[in-house]
Amino acid sequence: MSFGGPQWPQQPQQPNGQQRESWQQQPDPFPGAQAPQTPDWGALADASAARSRRKRWLTIGGGALATLAVGAIVATAVVSSGGTDDEAGKNGSPTPTGSAAPSGSPTPGPAFSSVAPPPPPNPRDFISSEAKDKAPLSAEGLFPGKKLTMSGREYKKGATSSTTNCASVTTGALGGVLKRNGCDRVIRATYVKDGVAITVGVAVFSTEAEALKAKNQAAGGIAPLAGAGVGDFCRATVCLRRANSIGRYAYFTQAGFTDGRKVTKADKPIFQASDDVNSFAFNQIYARGRAQASAAAGAPGE
Known part of the structure; x- marks a missing residue:
């Protein structure tokens, strides 16, 4: 960068940042003239x-x-x-997921009823009173098929029977107990396995209270039912008798050896067979209630 007037040589900057000035005498280019002023x-x-x-x-x-x-x-x-994205959405392009709905058309939220739904029907209600227990009842319906299987143990079904003369299919005092408590009907079936025979008799009453009394007062037993390949058993010998009830049904079993031997507490096959047939009878009666409860739950207006 230059300034007006003659050019003057400049000394380089020293490392310490200060300048040192040095002058050399030059011939006077203008004799007699006033020398130019030294720059500041x-x-x-x-x-x-x-x-x-x-x-x-x-x-x-x-x-x-x-x-x-x-x-x-x-x-x-x-x-x-x-x-641009907003305009694209307005022109019909897909709206990004999670975008707010346009004002004026709010998205409806889920609706919940303030009325609790009714509880499902209880199967036991249908087998506790003849007023609700309207399904058909028969020996084949209660004891279907030609055999029953419990936990892998298979029993062949023998003869079956059904009668409204409850006392006629009993032994000992059981007939009087059934009659006194209003027994309407007794359905029997016999099962056999490995020389052990069991007859189960289901006594039908009008109410649960009647069936419960009959179970608690039980004495004597259900008469053994022979036939359909099963000979007489539990005649003039000792057999295992049991009584149970569920709803308006009381059920009784009598189990013994087909060869007439007496039953003792050590005869595990007898007790196992009695347990299996009693469980089967319970399951069949309860299944009857469950089927009617299911039908009622699906019926219009229920």
Whole structure:
């Protein structure tokens, strides 16, 4: 950079930042004329330093402005992009998942009834009173098929019978107990396995209370039912008798050996056979209640 007037050589800056001035006598180019004034080197140095500072601040300021300009461009691009997506949605393009529904058409929430649903019918209710226990009842319906299987143990079915003369199919005092408590009917079936025979008799009453009394007062037993390949058993010998009830049904079993042997507490096959047939009778009666409860639950208006 030059200033008006003659050019003057400048000394290089020393490492310590100070300048050293050195002068050499030159011939007078203008004899008789007034010598030119010596430049103010200090002032020139201060001016140069000020210009450098201004240039540096301008450079920094320009960088900041450039950064702000880039930020503004990016923000504009983001806003423009958002506007494009909104316009695309308005023009029928798929709306991104999770976007809010347009105002004026709120999305309906789930509706819950304040009324608790009625409890499902209890199967036991249908087998506890003849007023609700309307399903057909027969020996084949209560003891279906030609055999029963419990936990892998298979029993062959023998003869079956059904009678309204309850006392006629009993032994000992059981006939009087059934009659006294209003027995309506007795259905019997016999099962046999490995020399052990069991007759089960299901006595039907009008109410649960009658059946429960008959079970608790039981004495004597159900008469063994021979036939269909099963000979007489439990005649003039000792057999295992049991009495149970569920709902309006009392059921009685008599189990013994087909060869007429007496039953003792050590005869596990007798007890196992009695347990299996008693469980089968219970399951069949309860299944009757469950079927009627299921039908009632699916009926219109229930």
